[in-house]
Amino acid sequence: QVQLVESGGGLVQAGGSLRLSCAASGSIFSSNPMGWWRLAPGKQRALVARITSDGTTNYADSVKGRFTISRDNGKNTVYLQMNSLKPEDTAVYCCSLVVNGIWTYWGQGTQVTVSS
Numbered sequence: 001q002v003q004l005v006e007s008g009g010g011l012v013q014a015g016g017s018l019r020l021s022c023a024a025s026g027s028i029f030s031s032n033p034m035g036w037w038r039l040a041p042g043k044q045r046a047l048v049a050r051i052t053s054d055g056t057t058n059y060a061d062s063v064k065g066r067f068t069i070s071r072d073n074g075k076n077t078v079y080l081q082m083n084s085l086k087p088e089d090t091a092v093y094c095c096s097l098v099v100n101g102i103w104t105y106w107g108q109g110t111q112v113t114v115s116s
Contacts, residue, residue, distance in 0.1 A: 002026035002105040004095050009110030012085055016114070020080040022095030022107055030073035033098040036080045038091035039109070048093070049080060063089075085114045 008020040020036065035050040049069035050058045057069050068081040078095055092109040099105070 002029070002097055004097060004105055004107035006093065006095055006107045006110040009093060009112045011113045011115065014085060014087055014114055014116050016085050017081070017083045018085065018112060020082070020093055020095075020110060020112075022078045022080075024076045024078070024097065024105075026076075029076045029097070034069075034071060034078040035096050035098070035103070036069060036078075036093055037096055038089075038093045038112075040088075040091035043091075045094075051078065082112070085112075087114045087116045090114050 003025045004022055006020060006022050008018060010018060012018055031053050033050060033052045036048045037045050038048050039045045046060060048060050048063055049067055051069045051071050059067060066084045071078040090113050092111050094109040095107045096103045097105040
């Protein structure tokens with residue numbers, strides 16, 4: 001069983017930065033892709049960023065150039081550095097772990113609120 005615990009959310013002004021962390025338990029972390037998703041009011045859950053076991057990254061167009069996903073396999077942790085935040089980035093951010101091509105494990109989420 002894998003458990004994912006996010007931290008680092010909060011309230012920030014537009015243009016500010018936050019760094020989210022997702023700590024994972026379990027031995028499969030280092031060999032599996034991970035990702036950050038967000039759920040905003042009135043919108044569908046959306047994949048924000050993804051990172052493979054070898055560090056290859058992909059981003060949603062809306063966050064390219066502003067967000068950076070990274071992972072520390074020694075600490076079983078994946079990060080999301082968010083810069084130049086906009087009010088439309090306001091959402092609950094969740095991390096997730098892929099098993100056999102399926103987003104299988106999910107954290108509880110952390111709230112990010114960006115004020116204008």
